[in-house]
Amino acid sequence: MAAPARALSRPSAEDLHRVIASVFDEAFYRAVYDDLPAEIDALWHYRVQGWREGRDPAPWFSTRSYTFENPDVKRLRLEPLFHYLTRGRDEGREVAPSINARAYYSAVAWSPQPWRPPSFGPAFESRVSAISEAESDAAIAREFDAAFYLAANPDVAASGMDPLVHFRRTGWLEGRDPTPGFSVRDYLDANPDIAVSGLNPFAHYVIAGRAEGRSPRHDLGPEFDVISRLRPVADRIDRAVRVGANLSTDPAERLIAALMALRPDLHITFSHDNYVEHSGGLQLCVRRESVRFAQLGRDHMHLYPAAWWPTVRRDGEPGALGVMLNGVNLGVFEPHAIRMALGRLPPGGRRSFAIHSLLGHAPDETADILEAAGLREGFFWLHDFASLCAGFHLQRNDVTDCGAPAPDSAACGVCLYGDQRARHTEAHRRLFERLSLTVAAPSQNTLDFWRTRTTITPPRAVVLPLARLVSAGPAPAIPGDRPLRVAFVGMPVPLKGWPVFSALARSFASDPRYAFLHLGGRPDPATPAAFHRVMATMERPQAMQDAVEALEIDVALIWPACRETFSFTAYEAAAGGAMVVTGPDSGNVASFAAQRGRGLVLDGEAALSHAFSTGEILSLHRHRRKPRRYRLAYSGMTGDLVGAGS
Structure with a gap:
């Protein structure tokens, strides 16, 4: 039974090189592993990468056998030859010859002779370093693009830290790229042996990967990047449910008091986020709408999901709502508290509403809130196509325009949004059943397309461009x-x-x-x-x-x-x-x-x-x-x- 490994400390790069070099058989290594490019140093290749691939450094030493017989060495990811020479031999651990030894000796017309592993110096405590810091730093520095790195990482530029030092220490671990032509993420994805080694991928590429024909980044196009990051919609919903369930909410009395202080004329809007804290076209639209209603003498109440939601909500899914009054964030409230507060409004006054996005909202809950304010007739904006599919940009798997085919089509069957499409179409159908909604489209093109793809028949529709020249x-x-x-x-x-x-x-x-x-x-x-x-x-x-x-x-x-x-x-x-x-x-x-x-x-x-x-x-x-x-x-x-x- 193998003796346990004693506590190990980190050896110097010089000790690693010296110990392994003393017994490394380059002729054997190149003869057996003929895939090694001539321009790559064989000893360096074994020390950095070869042993991880199970390659043997000499005829008398089997890397796989040593790690198999010594699970503690395998578990600690120690380079086996260095461990044997400096610790294992003194601990009585055995070695087996390479399975390639007989074929190698036959090829060079030698007769296999009995041998003993060579002896080497006094043992010392160590833990293997895969690649010396000096080698890695020198390789990175030769080709590192500091100007690119600073431009791509403004936080590093603002910190004043040397970009090369930042990349060597933490940047590559964060997936930051050292040059426009090298992708840390792509290289590690394509080379799992390097990913598990703990090596800096750019250093490996410069020293060996390029000569081995490894690609610095994939050539699969931007679509691959998008698809590789896709998460099932159900997983996104589960996350939203977990986050929403842990939200703390404000008491209804706070909202009631704020509403009682408003003018009798009120406009209510719904969207997917806080239009003041987030930027984008839809957010600017809600802001302009708020300004316009202020000019008309009406206060503005905006409701949005307090926690991000990727789809519309269903009954029973947690859905606390953020409430804004005239551009000021008032707090987070349960939907029933909002209904109660709106129900306390005195009768009379001019009131209106617009739904800019149903993402993060439930249709019946939305209708109940509006009915509490005495509202049923309002506007539904086509800022996107969420009323047709959970993939509201109508991109199959976030890559290709789909044109909103029939829900039972094969095209929907291969899209990650396909099994969630009914969630959206049914929710919007229910919304239009509960409320009398005028569809407002920002362009005729959008309205015409929507009408050919939906089963909803609104009582009215209007085109109002968001801007004109x-x-x-x-x-x-x-x-x-x-x-x-x-x-x-x-x-x-x-x-x-x-x-x-x-x-x-x-x-x-x-x-x-x-x-x-x-x-x-x-x-x-x-x-x-x-x-x-x-x-x-x-x-x-x-x-x-x-x-x-x-x-x-x-x-x-x-x-x-x-x-x-x-x-x-x-x-x-x-x-x-x-x-x-x-x-x-x-x-x-x-x-x-x-x-x-x-x-x-x-x-x-x-x-x-x-x-x-x-x-x-x-x-x-x-x-x-x-x-x-x-x-x-x-x-x-x-x-x-x-x-x-x-």
Whole structure:
């Protein structure tokens, strides 16, 4: 029976190298393992990686046999040859020859002779280090891109810490990439032997992985990244249930007191989050609606799920709601407390409501809350397609536009949202049964599509664009000898088409005919595009269109992966004088770009690449088309529909 391993301490890299090198048989190792590239040092390969793969360092030593016979060594993940020479031999542990020894000796015309493992120096306590710190640091430093690392990690830049030190110590453990061409996550996913070794993956790639033909990142495209991160909708719901069940709520009396202090005229809205704390198109819409109702002399009460929910809720699922009054967060309340508080409102007064999103809400609960306030007739906004599917962007597995096929179709059967689709369609059907809802669509394209896919027949429907262009005269003349300026407008996320722009910028980065720019909230250093930080807010609604005009953007590539119901970015780009270029499945973006003087709708990504290769896209240069300037007049949302006289 094997003796137990004594307490071990970390050996120096020099001791590791010296001990193993004293008996390592390079001729044997290269003859037996002929997959080893000639440019890789055989001793280094064995010490860092080979022993983990069960490779033998010499004819007389079987790595697999030693670890099998000594489970304590295997459990502690100790390099077996070093352990034997420095501890195991003195503890009486036995070794077996390599299974490749006989074949090796036969091949070199030697006669196997009896042997004993060589003796080596005094034993000392140690724990194996897989790769020396000096080797790793030197390898990383040779190819590390500090400028890229700081741009990709603004928190590191703000801290003032040396980026190379940060990456070596913690960055790679957090999945941060050292260069645009190397993905820590991809490398570890593709090389489980390195993942379990504890080695810095970039150091391994530079020292050995590249020579072995290992890829620094996968070439499966952005769709693979999305799919690899998908979680079943049921798991997301379970998480929401657990979080919701642990929420603490405020007493109803607090809400009652706040409501009693309001004016008799009240507008109530529902959405999926706190529109003040979160940013986005829908959130800006609710803010503009609140401002418009304030102008109409009405207070504004907003209800949203206090804990994030991926779908609509069902009866019995926990659903405390956050309550905001006139833009101020009042607290978290149980739905029955909100019903009770609204039921205490004095009769009379002008009241209205709009449902901007049912995510995180239950249909009967929502109707009960509104009926407590004496409301049944209101508005339901089509900001997305949650009324058709739990995958409210209508992307099969968050990757491909699905067009909302029949629920019993094979297409739904292969989508992770398929088994949750009924949850949404039934919930919205129930909502329309309980309430008299006018469907408000931000575009005709959205309303037409929704009507062809839903079984709901609303009593009324109306189209109200979220913004419209108002002419402000011709734009300044632009020289014709500068490159075509092509911009991506918005956050660099797959849903908004960033992978298409990024690939285009990489393909034509060296083409003098084009200059690529990114106008948005955060950069992507891996894409060769000049970044300009631009964020449109309620306080600065014209920020994006002003930047498009100031930077003289010729083309705004707006190529979303989903059907946009409106697209503020398309209107902002056009207002700044740019032409919108998009694909055929972009919803209202395509409808907008198809209008005369607004942009260009291409058949697909191949057509996009062709337009740039041939130079056809150059016809959209400002110098050639002499664009006009516009200002954006934003909608007051439901406030415009209700009107001042209601």
